[in-house]
Structure formats: structure tokens, C-alpha cells
Amino acid sequence: MAKLSQTDLLELNRTFEDRTPGELIAWARDVFGDRLAALSAMQRAGNVLCHMLWKLEANVPVLFVDTGVLFPETLATRDAIASRYGLEVVTLSPRQTMEEQTAEHGVLYLSVDGQQQCCHARKTEPLLQVADQYDALFSSLRRTDGGARANVPILAVDPESNTLRINVMATMSAADLETYLEEEDVIVNPLHAQGYPTIGCIRCTTPVMPDEPRRAGRWRHLGPWSQYCGINPTDMDPSRSPTIDLPLDLVDRILGRETDYVI
Ligand code: SF4
Numbered sequence: 273m274a275k276l277s278q279t280d281l282l283e284l285n286r287t288f289e290d291r292t293p294g295e296l297i298a299w300a301r302d303v304f305g306d307r308l309a310a311l312s313a314m315q316r317a318g319n320v321l322c323h324m325l326w327k328l329e330a331n332v333p334v335l336f337v338d339t340g341v342l343f344p345e346t347l348a349t350r351d352a353i354a355s356r357y358g359l360e361v362v363t364l365s366p367r368q369t370m371e372e373q374t375a376e377h378g379v380l381y382l383s384v385d386g387q388q389q390c391c392h393a394r395k396t397e398p399l400l401q402v403a404d405q406y407d408a409l410f411s412s413l414r415r416t417d418g419g420a421r422a423n424v425p426i427l428a429v430d431p432e433s434n435t436l437r438i439n440v441m442a443t444m445s446a447a448d449l450e451t452y453l454e455e456e457d458v459i460v461n462p463l464h465a466q467g468y469p470t471i472g473c474i475r476c477t478t479p480v481m482p483d484e485p486r487r488a489g490r491w492r493h494l495g496p497w498s499q500y501c502g503i504n505p506t507d508m509d510p511s512r513s514p515t516i517d518l519p520l521d522l523v524d525r526i527l528g529r530e531t532d533y534v535i
Pocket residue numbers: 339341380381386387388390391392394395472473475476501
């Protein structure tokens with residue numbers, strides 16, 4: 273095994289700035305083969321990612337974390353994505369139901385510390401259960417979402433799942449996203465048209481007033497310090513330079529290094 277750090281990816285990320293999402297998807301298919309999946313919460317950008325995978329016939333499974341307290345519209349969107357595009361959508365679930373979790377820990381999402389514990393148990397841990405099947409995961413984070421995502425790199429290492437996150441839409445503008453959604457007639461969660469710019473769990477998501485920030489409806493009851501669930505590592509500490517461990521030949525392929533193996 274060999275270490276791959278965020279710093280190792282600096283130059284590659286520079287050269288990838290001009291690549292289209294389609295080119296990045298093709299690169300990843302070539303480098304990671306079957307040890308590659310996509311992560312989607314079935315919001316607008318995630319649905320665009322699914323649409324692209326379908327158009328490119330990328331044959332990549334889509335991981336969807338069902339926390340057990342999602343909106344019915346989100347589950348229906350997942351089903352529509354799987355049905356129309358014929359994608360393999362893998363639904364991941366937490367170990368406990370919300371009722372079981374509450375009986376053991378109380379209502380976690382009513383405090384800042386509890387929210388982090390709840391999101392980790394209901395969002396991150398289900399992903400970690402399957403993470404060893406993959407070396408890389410496509411994500412749909414975009415810089416124009418602002419906040420912690422304003423500088424999200426195209427390639428980001430995630431030490432918790434020991435995978436490389438590939439943010440194929442990092443450079444896509446808000447206008448380009450809208451155009452793609454409309455021109456390609458992408459499936460859209462109907463809640464977006466009902467005042468929800470972003471959508472998470474029922475317990476922690478509200479509609480947003482026109483003059484509020486897009487993420488104002490996420491964990492509104494906890495105040496503006498709670499903005500992200502943590503399933504995307506770059507949301508939590510974008511400035512760090514963590515490492516992951518991958519097979520040496522894979523690290524060489526990622527970095528485009530010439531190798532001179534002695535047989
Ligand atoms: S969004 Fe709320 S209910 Fe959902 S996992 Fe996080 S804290 Fe729990």
C-alpha cells in the first residue's frame with residue numbers, strides 16, 4: 273500500500289480544472305475500474321450526476337444514504353432515478369431506527385453535539401459500512417454553493433472512508449447547472465419548487481425565505497453554526513491535508529506516474 277495525500281494531488285487538481293465532468297468521469301472509469309461508485313442525496317446536482325452517468329453509460333453504482341427520516345419526495349426521486357436511468361442505486365441504512373436511537377441516546381438532533389453524533393450515525397456510518405468496496409466516489413459538490421464548498425478541490429482524499437472523492441461538478445456554475453437541468457430534462461425532487469433549495473432529513477430541514485441563504489433551512493433550529501452533516505469531508509475542514517492508503521500501482525495510475533517494475 274502507498275499513501276496518497278491531499279498535497280500529492282495539488283498538481284493534478286490544477287490540470288483537472290479545465291476538464292469537463294464527462295472527461296473526469298471517463299478518467300475515473302479508466303483508473304478505478306469497478307472500485308468506483310457515485311454518492312447522491314438525490315438533490316439537483318446529485319441528479320445531474322446520475323443523469324451524466326447514464327448518458328455516458330459509465331456503469332457505476334449510485335450510493336444513496338436513507339437516514340430513515342427522509343422526505344417521501346426524496347425517496348420517490350431516488351426510485352424515479354433508478355427506474356428511468358436503469359442505474360444500480362444502492363440504498364444504505366443506519367444500524368438503528370430513529371426510534372431505537374432516541375430510546376438509547378435521546379433526541380440527538382436538538383443539540384449541536386448531538387446533531388454531529390446523529391449525522392455520523394445516520395449518514396456517515398452507513399457509507400463506511402461499504403466503503404472498503406471502493407477506492408473512489410463521485411460526488412456532486414459545487415463551488416458556487418459557497419460556504420465550505422467555495423474552494424472544494426476536484427480530487428479530495430477522505431481518510432475516514434479511505435477513498436478519493438471526485439467532485440466532477442466542482443467548477444460548474446449555477447447558471448450551467450440550471451441550463452443542464454432544463455435542457456436535459458433531469459429528474460428533480462419536487463421539494464425544490466416548494467421552497468427547499470437544499471433537502472436533508474425531515475427533522476432538520478425547513479423551507480427557506482427568498483432573502484435567506486440557500487442553506488438557511490438546514491438545522492435552522494440549531495442556529496447558523498450547523499451547516500453540514502459531515503458525510504463530505506471537505507465540508508468540515510477544507511484546509512487540512514489528510515492521507516489515504518491505496519495500492520501503489522493505483523496511486524501511480526492516479527498521479528500519472530511512470531512506473532518501472534522489476535519482474
Ligand atoms: S440531518 Fe438531523 S435527523 Fe438527519 S441525521 Fe443529521 S441530525 Fe439526524
